[in-house]
Amino acid sequence: KQEVTQIPAALSVPEGENLVLNCSFTDSAIYNLQWFRQDPGKGLTSLLLIQSSQREQTSGRLNASLDKSSGRSTLYIAASQPGDSATYLCAALGGYGNKLVFGAGTILRVKS
Amino acid sequence: GAVVSQHPSWVICKSGTSVKIECRSLDFQATTMFWYRQFPKQSLMLMATSNEGSKATYEQGVEKDKFLINHASLTLSTLTVTSAHPEDSSFYICSAREGGAFSYNEQFFGPGTRLTVL
Numbered sequence: 001k002q003e004v005t006q007i008p009a010a011l012s013v014p015e016g017e018n019l020v021l022n023c024s025f026t027d028s029a030i031y032n033l034q035w036f037r038q039d040p041g042k043g044l045t046s047l048l049l050i051q052s053s054q055r056e057q058t059s060g061r062l063n064a065s066l067d068k069s070s071g072r073s074t075l076y077i078a079a080s081q082p083g084d085s086a087t088y089l090c091a092a093l094g095g096y097g098n099k100l101v102f103g104a105g106t107i108l109r110v111k112s
Numbered sequence: 113g114a115v116v117s118q119h120p121s122w123v124i125c126k127s128g129t130s131v132k133i134e135c136r137s138l139d140f141q142a143t144t145m146f147w148y149r150q151f152p153k154q155s156l157m158l159m160a161t162s163n164e165g166s167k168a169t170y171e172q173g174v175e176k177d178k179f180l181i182n183h184a185s186l187t188l189s190t191l192t193v194t195s196a197h198p199e200d201s202s203f204y205i206c207s208a209r210e211g212g213a214f215s216y217n218e219q220f221f222g223p224g225t226r227l228t229v230l
Contacts, residue, residue: 032216093216094216102156
């Protein structure tokens, strides 16, 4: 059974700092890994989706990497801004029925 | 990107009543839809998977008679919480994708429905 873990659970950084969010998964037989952002009381916004054959994906100040063999993914946020404050979730797709399994999330606060 | 809507965005009901939540794919055919629930400060937990025209598959521990799912068309799935109780209060999120059970197409998420049972 796939398990997804995210570290740290919460992170507070000053504006402008570069930061890394970590995601690990126990079953490396995944089709893709996805990073989402969730603002309080809102739904999910997809940030980046990395296919199993890819090593990384970039969008603006965000860069996500994937290492299937070690069961890890990282989300790198450059030059953080207060507007980046949110909960970041990673999710791995695979297994019977191709279900997304979510991590518990990292709550990010960027202080101005 | 593909758009998924949910209605209502929030609902308050009395204990013992039933509540229906709709999930619609607006610009693609959603062969498969998923229903998740999220408790405060927790992650999303998959409740059930539904394929158009067939019965939903429920995750372990989810009462199928309490959470009725209907996926009658390629653009609409409904979740009915029957005889709701305060412990059913939660944030319910649906997602949809093209392709059946063995597809690995991207899922697109709705904005969620906040259910509060008094």
